[in-house]
Each structure stands twice: as structure tokens, then as C-alpha cells.
Amino acid sequence: MSPPRRLLLVNGPNLNxxxxxxxxxxxxxxxxxxxxxxxEAAAGxxxxxxxxxxxxxxxxxxxxxDAREDCSGIVINAGGYTHTSVALRDALSAVSLPIAExxxxxxxxxxxxxxxxxxxxxxxxxxxxxxxxxxxxxxxxLLDVIxxxxxx
Ligand code: CA2
Numbered sequence: 001m002s003p004p005r006r007l008l009l010v011n012g013p014n015l016n017x018x019x020x021x022x023x024x025x026x027x028x029x030x031x032x033x034x035x036x037x038x039x040e041a042a043a044g045x046x047x048x049x050x051x052x053x054x055x056x057x058x059x060x061x062x063x064x065x066d067a068r069e070d071c072s073g074i075v076i077n078a079g080g081y082t083h084t085s086v087a088l089r090d091a092l093s094a095v096s097l098p099i100a101e102x103x104x105x106x107x108x109x110x111x112x113x114x115x116x117x118x119x120x121x122x123x124x125x126x127x128x129x130x131x132x133x134x135x136x137x138x139x140x141x142l143l144d145v146i147x148x149x150x151x152x
Contacts (some may be wrong), residue, residue: 010060
């Protein structure tokens with residue numbers, strides 16, 4: 001059976017507030033904009049996207065587990081859980097799907113507590129500090145990994 005032509009897009013806590021606060025850090029695009037541009041990037045390569053956002057760690061973990069059934073990869077901005085959650089990392093590790101880690105802001109230029117990611121070393125793709133456009137680039141790079149394209 002051929003692998004599913006579907007990606008899971010995961011946005012973690014507080015990303016539902018995108019476009020409403022802190023535009024100097026996160027820009028003015030909304031979560032709906034992010035989900036649309038991600039879906040468009042995937043559609044250009046013949047893939048669809050299932051998008052989930054939650055402020056609850058367990059809901060994110062459940063969505064990641066479900067991806068095992070019908071997705072070929074995961075694009076994730078885990079928000080603050082990036083820097084705290086071993087449980088989210090374990091879920092990502094358990095499903096054995098290729099992962100693209102995205103962050104809207106440039107973590108290297110921010111507070112020390114944002115410098116460590118529990119996801120970074122298990123992700124095949126990292127796109128950080130490119131604003132919401134980074135989600136589209138992450139989709140392209142992840143699909144290169146999934147479809148075996150040599151160098152994008
Ligand atoms: O830069 C990113 O994408 C982050 O993952 C965003 C997280 C932050 O905890 C990470 O360190 C970096 C926070 C998302 C909060 O989003 C907001 C959006 C609008 C207003 C307030 C928060």
C-alpha cells in the first residue's frame with residue numbers, strides 16, 4: 001500500500017492567539033492563515049494537511065498518536081512545550097514519522113529558556129525565525145524527505 005498523502009500540522013499552546021498580540025515577535029498572520037498556507041504548500045505537491053491546535057499537552061499527544069494511522073509526516077510548532085515537554089517528544093519519537101520543527105520567531109535571539117528544544121534532535125527538518133512563511137518552507141523540506149527527493 002502506498003504511504004498516505006497527508007501531513008499532520010500541530011500547533012501548540014497559545015498559537016491560537018497568533019495575529020492578536022505581540023505582532024513584533026509573531027507577526028500579524030492568524031492561525032487560520034498559517035493553516036491555509038500550510039495546506040496550500042502541501043497541495044502543490046499533491047498532499048493534504050490535517051491541522052490541530054491545542055493548549056493541552058494530552059490533546060497534542062493524542063493527535064500525534066492518531067497520525068500513525070493515516071499521515072506520512074508531522075509539521076510541528078510545539079510552542080512553549082518545545083522547551084518543557086519530554087512527553088511530547090516521546091509521542092513524536094513513538095510514531096516514527098519524519099518531523100519538521102517550526103518556530104516563527106528566532107529562538108537564538110530570545111531568552112535563554114527558549115534555547116533548548118526537546119524536539120530538535122528527533123526532527124529531520126528545522127525552520128526557525130522565518131515568520132509564518134517558515135511553515136510553507138518546512139512542508140517543502142519535509143516532503144523532500146518523505147518523497148526521497150535528493151536536494152529539494
Ligand atoms: O517562535 C515560535 O514559534 C514559538 O514556538 C512560539 C511560542 C514560544 O513559547 C516559543 O518559545 C517559540 C509561543 C507562542 C505564543 O504565541 C502567541 C501569539 C500571539 C500572542 C501571544 C502569544
